[in-house]
Amino acid sequence: MGVPRYIAAALKWVDLRPEVDPLAGTVRHDTRTSGLSLADAAALEWALRLGESWQLPVAAITAGPPEARAVLRDAAGFGPTRLVHVAADRDAPSDAIARALAPLLAGAAVVCCGDYSADRGSGSVPAFLAHHLQAAQALGLTSLAPEHPGSLVAQRRLDGGRRERLQVSAPAVISVEPGAAQLRRAPLSGLLAAGRAAVETAAADQAPEYGSRVHLLRTTSYRPRPKVLAPPRDQLPRARLLALTGALSERMPPRVVRAAPEQAADQLIGYLTDNGYLG
Amino acid sequence: MAESADVVVAGAGPAGAAAALVAARAGLRVVLVERGPFPGSKNMYGGVIYPRVLDTLLPRWWEEVPVQRWVTRRATMVMTGTKALTVEFRGEDWDAPPYNGATAYRADFDSWLAGKAADAGAELVCSTTVTGLLRDGTGRVTGVRTDRPDGDIRASLVIAGDGVNSFLAKEAGLYEDWSVTHFTVGVKEVLALPREVLEDRFNLTGDEGLDIEILGGTQGIPGGGFLYTNLDTIAVGVVLSLAGLRDSGKRPEDIIAALKDHPAIAPLVRGGELKEYSAHTIPEGGMDGMPHLAADGMLVAGDAAHLCLASGIWLEGVNFAIGSGALAGETAIEAIGSGDTSAAALSGYRRRLENSFVLANHRKLRGAHKLILGKRAQTVYPELACGIAQRVFTVTDPQPKAGLRRWVHDERKRGGVRLRDIVKDGWVGWRTFG
Numbered sequence: 001m002g003v004p005r006y007i008a009a010a011l012k013w014v015d016l017r018p019e020v021d022p023l024a025g026t027v028r029h030d031t032r033t034s035g036l037s038l039a040d041a042a043a044l045e046w047a048l049r050l051g052e053s054w055q056l057p058v059a060a061i062t063a064g065p066p067e068a069r070a071v072l073r074d075a076a077g078f079g080p081t082r083l084v085h086v087a088a089d090r091d092a093p094s095d096a097i098a099r100a101l102a103p104l105l106a107g108a109a110v111v112c113c114g115d116y117s118a119d120r121g122s123g124s125v126p127a128f129l130a131h132h133l134q135a136a137q138a139l140g141l142t143s144l145a146p147e148h149p150g151s152l153v154a155q156r157r158l159d160g161g162r163r164e165r166l167q168v169s170a171p172a173v174i175s176v177e178p179g180a181a182q183l184r185r186a187p188l189s190g191l192l193a194a195g196r197a198a199v200e201t202a203a204a205d206q207a208p209e210y211g212s213r214v215h216l217l218r219t220t221s222y223r224p225r226p227k228v229l230a231p232p233r234d235q236l237p238r239a240r241l242l243a244l245t246g247a248l249s250e251r252m253p254p255r256v257v258r259a260a261p262e263q264a265a266d267q268l269i270g271y272l273t274d275n276g277y278l279g
Numbered sequence: 280m281a282e283s284a285d286v287v288v289a290g291a292g293p294a295g296a297a298a299a300l301v302a303a304r305a306g307l308r309v310v311l312v313e314r315g316p317f318p319g320s321k322n323m324y325g326g327v328i329y330p331r332v333l334d335t336l337l338p339r340w341w342e343e344v345p346v347q348r349w350v351t352r353r354a355t356m357v358m359t360g361t362k363a364l365t366v367e368f369r370g371e372d373w374d375a376p377p378y379n380g381a382t383a384y385r386a387d388f389d390s391w392l393a394g395k396a397a398d399a400g401a402e403l404v405c406s407t408t409v410t411g412l413l414r415d416g417t418g419r420v421t422g423v424r425t426d427r428p429d430g431d432i433r434a435s436l437v438i439a440g441d442g443v444n445s446f447l448a449k450e451a452g453l454y455e456d457w458s459v460t461h462f463t464v465g466v467k468e469v470l471a472l473p474r475e476v477l478e479d480r481f482n483l484t485g486d487e488g489l490d491i492e493i494l495g496g497t498q499g500i501p502g503g504g505f506l507y508t509n510l511d512t513i514a515v516g517v518v519l520s521l522a523g524l525r526d527s528g529k530r531p532e533d534i535i536a537a538l539k540d541h542p543a544i545a546p547l548v549r550g551g552e553l554k555e556y557s558a559h560t561i562p563e564g565g566m567d568g569m570p571h572l573a574a575d576g577m578l579v580a581g582d583a584a585h586l587c588l589a590s591g592i593w594l595e596g597v598n599f600a601i602g603s604g605a606l607a608g609e610t611a612i613e614a615i616g617s618g619d620t621s622a623a624a625l626s627g628y629r630r631r632l633e634n635s636f637v638l639a640n641h642r643k644l645r646g647a648h649k650l651i652l653g654k655r656a657q658t659v660y661p662e663l664a665c666g667i668a669q670r671v672f673t674v675t676d677p678q679p680k681a682g683l684r685r686w687v688h689d690e691r692k693r694g695g696v697r698l699r700d701i702v703k704d705g706w707v708g709w710r711t712f713g
Contacts, residue, residue: 032317032390188427189282191404192310
């Protein structure tokens with residue numbers, strides 16, 4: 001690995017407010033509500049801070065469909081010198097994303113990532129990326145303190161409320177929690193220039209094959225875990241069925257409270273008290 | 280160092296986007312500043328757009344405009360506490376180009392229109408609030424200040440499309456007569472229904488839509504109601520006089536709840552899942568509430584200029600915003616081309632508005648909102664109309680039918696309606712709408 005030449009922010013474009021059909025489970029995305037998660041915004045902020053601290057230029061890179069270039073435009077508002085978009089599917093697996101990004105990030109002193117994505121991502125891209133770059137990895141960081149160029153001290157959580165402090169040397173891949181930093185507000189001049197900034201486009205097939213002997217065969221669609229309930233104790237099937245469905249059992253019909261706020265509050269508290277929810 | 284542009288447009292709503300589109304097409308450097316994360320993200324209205332104003336701006340706009348449904352049925356409902364009389368028009372012509380009206384979500388429509396401005400070369404800057412005006416020593420507007428670091432933008436001309444509470448127009452001193460009576464508040468709920476349920480319930484097929492405007496049903500507060508059909512949601516709401524709402528001591532959500540409970544509306548909204556609740560001030564003062572439209576270095580368009588038409592029969596806002604914005608853009612081209620953006624040089628803006636539907640309609644319908652929001656139109660006449668209708672349609676066997684003249688007379692007496700008031704209002708209405 002050569003001399004580190006820049007800081008990189010590897011950013012993921014996600015829908016921050018996807019609509020999920022409650023019956024079919026299908027997810028509807030909207031490009032207008034898509035952008036950087038708070039974790040990725042914190043990563044970009046740390047990339048900018050490290051660049052300023054170490055006097056290194058900052059590059060922003062993302063992988064995704066063409067609409068993902070929007071996060072690069074956002075990042076360009078802060079003045080990164082290089083913007084790179086890698087064409088990939090929205091739901092491409094982490095390793096494929098890392099393989100696509102790695103060749104383009106050679107020479108980065110530090111690659112900053114968010115520690116999770118808002119679309120149920122596993123947060124594993126940074127680890128794969130560190131592997132492909134043969135770089136150090138420090139993931140799930142809550143705070144960073146740059147030292148001399150190429151060195152920083154980071155902190156992350158451990159179980160039981162403990163923390164650990166890490167000395168990290170470049171080249172490294174780090175991922176940060178959303179609270180690690182708040183992204184600064186881009187200056188107006190940067191935003192206007194961002195609209196004219198050039199974005200490089202790289203094809204995903206430029207990346208080398210990862211020599212793993214484990215291959216992804218299939219990914220099933222997301223299903224929430226079932227809630228485990230104790231079975232009915234009755235022996236008869238009919239009784240168990242009635243117990244499971246609640247059929248033939250008396251129940252209080254839903255009631256809409258229409259009253260002045262004070263009276264409505266009294267009625268709600270009375271209901272909760274009568275039904276054992278309050279003292 | 281401040282950025283510089285030929286034109287800065289504050290607000291990427293329909294007025295601002297249309298102004299930016301026209302000015303950018305002429306090769307001017309235009310910066311379009313939007314407070315929300317994307318155009319339309321924070322905008323609210325009843326739900327119907329009349330896009331024919333786009334015919335010249337964007338030919339064949341209907342092939343790409345993001346609408347929910349094309350309005351093919353237009354109903355006016357006169358409502359009392361328990362009765363309703365509805366007159367409905369259905370026009371098959373309205374379901375084919377060039378169409379008439381459409382229901383649309385503003386997040387979709389405004390984004391689309393602002394996108395056209397950006398395609399034409401305007402620089403769209405979102406999540407940025409214009410916080411004030413820049414002026415030179417003579418008081419002339421020379422740009423805007425935003426909430427961004429280094430956020431000043433110098434410009435030959437500022438177009439304020441910043442909505443009904445236009446802080447820029449106020450700061451520029453363009454409002455002389457500011458009265459609460461010039462405003463109403465629109466409150467609406469968006470209720471989700473499965474598309475097939477909605478189409479069965481409203482007797483719609485394909486992309487047909489229904490628009491119901493309601494007179495009455497506002498608990499005695501001057502105003503009206505509405506119900507519009509989208510693809511799989513309906514928008515139901517009320518428009519209330521701000522002064523009347525204040526004096527009543529009632530809350531707008533209670534007025535909507537009562538409207539939804541009305542026997543004529545309840546079956547239409549039954550089972551709807553509340554997706555959105557929103558409210559917005561509406562400039563309904565028309566010519567009476569309109570500010571000066573130009574200052575040295577600045578024009579005002581759309582709701583900021585009170586160019587919203589609320590006249591009972593016609594409730595239009597977005598088309599007036601687009602029309603005024605486009606004319607502001609034309610004026611900008613002319614003024615910047617001549618190197619003179621003084622208020623005198625910008626007077627052509629008003630002339631253009633006068634020669635277009637924008638001020639021609641406002642001038643013609645100047646007294647309409649007072650007539651419609653008056654006590655007789657709001658409560659007395661709906662009672663009278665519903666009472667007469669009930670008598671007409673009630674079979675009173677074995678009593679013979681008394682006849683229309685008798686029914687009108689009896690209902691008029693029962694409601695305490697003086698004949699001379701009917702004649703007077705009829706004359707005013709004829710002069711206004713005729």
